[in-house]
Amino acid sequence: MLPRTASTVIVGGGIVGAATAHFLADRGETDVLVIERGALGSGTTAGGLGGIRHQFVDELDVRLSLMASAFWREFEAFTGSAHAFEQRGYLFIVQTEEGLAQMREPLPLYERLGVPVKMLEQSDIAKLVPGLRTDDLSGGRFCATDGYGDAPTALAGFASAATLEGATFVEHTAVTEVVRDGDRVTGVRTSAGDVSAERVLLATGCWTSALARTAGVEVPIWPYRRSIFESTPLPRLARIPMTIEWESGFHFRPSPRGGVTQRFAVPNIASAGLIEKGPASPPRSFDELTFPPLEVPPQLSPWARARAAHRHEAFADLTFARSWSCYYEMTPDDHPIVGWVPGVRGLAIAAGFSGHGFMHTPATAQLIAEELLDGKAHTLDISDLSLERFQSGRRPFTATVL
Numbered sequence: 001m002l003p004r005t006a007s008t009v010i011v012g013g014g015i016v017g018a019a020t021a022h023f024l025a026d027r028g029e030t031d032v033l034v035i036e037r038g039a040l041g042s043g044t045t046a047g048g049l050g051g052i053r054h055q056f057v058d059e060l061d062v063r064l065s066l067m068a069s070a071f072w073r074e075f076e077a078f079t080g081s082a083h084a085f086e087q088r089g090y091l092f093i094v095q096t097e098e099g100l101a102q103m104r105e106p107l108p109l110y111e112r113l114g115v116p117v118k119m120l121e122q123s124d125i126a127k128l129v130p131g132l133r134t135d136d137l138s139g140g141r142f143c144a145t146d147g148y149g150d151a152p153t154a155l156a157g158f159a160s161a162a163t164l165e166g167a168t169f170v171e172h173t174a175v176t177e178v179v180r181d182g183d184r185v186t187g188v189r190t191s192a193g194d195v196s197a198e199r200v201l202l203a204t205g206c207w208t209s210a211l212a213r214t215a216g217v218e219v220p221i222w223p224y225r226r227s228i229f230e231s232t233p234l235p236r237l238a239r240i241p242m243t244i245e246w247e248s249g250f251h252f253r254p255s256p257r258g259g260v261t262q263r264f265a266v267p268n269i270a271s272a273g274l275i276e277k278g279p280a281s282p283p284r285s286f287d288e289l290t291f292p293p294l295e296v297p298p299q300l301s302p303w304a305r306a307r308a309a310h311r312h313e314a315f316a317d318l319t320f321a322r323s324w325s326c327y328y329e330m331t332p333d334d335h336p337i338v339g340w341v342p343g344v345r346g347l348a349i350a351a352g353f354s355g356h357g358f359m360h361t362p363a364t365a366q367l368i369a370e371e372l373l374d375g376k377a378h379t380l381d382i383s384d385l386s387l388e389r390f391q392s393g394r395r396p397f398t399a400t401v402l
């Protein structure tokens with residue numbers, strides 16, 4: 001049954017919506033209603049690779065990672081549910097001198113913030129991932145405190161903690177409109193009736209743009225398909241780092257809950273066979289409210305098998321047990337939009353994480369909870385993540401997609 005009022009409505013029951021409900025309720029704001037149009041976690045959260053890294057180029061991203069990692073390490077103490085953050089590191093492997101120079105560039109930032117990142121020679125790389133082909137590499141970069149988790153498991157932990165703390169989750173109910181009275185948002189219209197609210201948070205991932213438009217707000221977030229392949233069992237690689245080819249973007253990690261199989265994240269391959277790590281520009285059009293289920297593009301499987309076989313001897317005769325495609329939630333600078341919407345009282349956004357929203361979730365959720373309850377996030381200054389940057393044309397970040 002859908003409540004008719006709530007002090008805070010969160011639209012979207014992905015990992016960001018669920019975690020924010022927990023952080024709000026944990027601070028005593030228990031009149032929180034999360035409305036999800038499918039099942040919890042059925043959006044992008046269902047399709048991700050679960051990587052958690054500190055190796056970004058912008059300082060704010062590294063600070064968000066540090067804040068989030070502190071939470072990931074203590075997830076069970078904070079939520080009462082188990083979630084394994086396996087700190088096996090992120091290993092970037094690099095073929096070109098230009099790539100190596102890019103790897104070295106943020107080292108002073110990491111040193112200043114106390115993130116243990118080091119450059120590697122071929123022989124160091126071979127020790128980290130025995131059997132990996134290294135003769136075509138010019139070097140690598142490694143951070144031992146990076147690692148991986150599992151977004152659906154973490155979402156379940158956040159949602160159960162929030163529920164025990166008093167928040168309400170309603171599934172299979174679509175929000176069709178954000179209701180506005182002048183410059184203030186007063187609630188939402190849904191497929192099951194209206195809900196009035198003091199605050200509405202759009203945690204609607206790649207579907208945010210169309211919903212925000214119902215409140216007269218333009219939000220530059222669009223979907224971008226990415227694909228993952230999972231191997232049949234390869235237990236000898238159960239404890240390797242997340243391993244990333246810097247130039248191609250191809251990366252792999254042991255699967256969650258035991259690492260018996262490997263998961264491979266594959267860049268898109270354009271028609272001329274060119275690797276496309278991220279979108280060059282927003283799509284001309286897309287069905288914003290109801291995306292069709294995504295097929296994995298047929299050209300990716302042979303490409304992924306060939307790339308994997310080139311990179312590791314254990315992948316020579318790889319069989320994929322399953323594969324899926326899902327949407328990254330892109331913005332023009334590959335950074336999320338988090339915070340109050342300028343000029344529309346009571347409306348906030350936490351969306352558009354551009355392929356790295358899982359890892360930052362605990363930080364994002366704590367900071368957006370501060371924004372909602374205290375007027376402004378204060379544990380970290382996130383004003384650069386405001387929608388304002390796209391309205392004013394400011395560009396505080398370096399755009400990079402992994």
Ligand SMILES: Cc1cc2nc3c(=O)[nH]c(=O)nc-3n(C[C@H](O)[C@H](O)[C@H](O)COP(=O)(O)OP(=O)(O)OC[C@H]3O[C@@H](n4cnc5c(N)ncnc54)[C@H](O)[C@@H]3O)c2cc1C
Nearest residue numbers: 012014015016037043044045048049051175205357358359
């Ligand atoms: C292939 C792939 C690999 C990835 N790898 C990583 C990784 O290694 N590390 C990492 O940190 N991140 C990764 N990500 C990104 C990460 O998964 C996302 O950034 C994160 O899950 C976003 O969570 P969210 O809650 O913002 O969005 P979502 O999970 O999409 O949640 C939004 C929810 O809103 C709901 N919704 C939308 N519109 C409405 C409406 N009108 N009414 C009600 N409900 C609505 C949707 O149904 C959805 O459940 C990856 C993503 C993909 C696709």
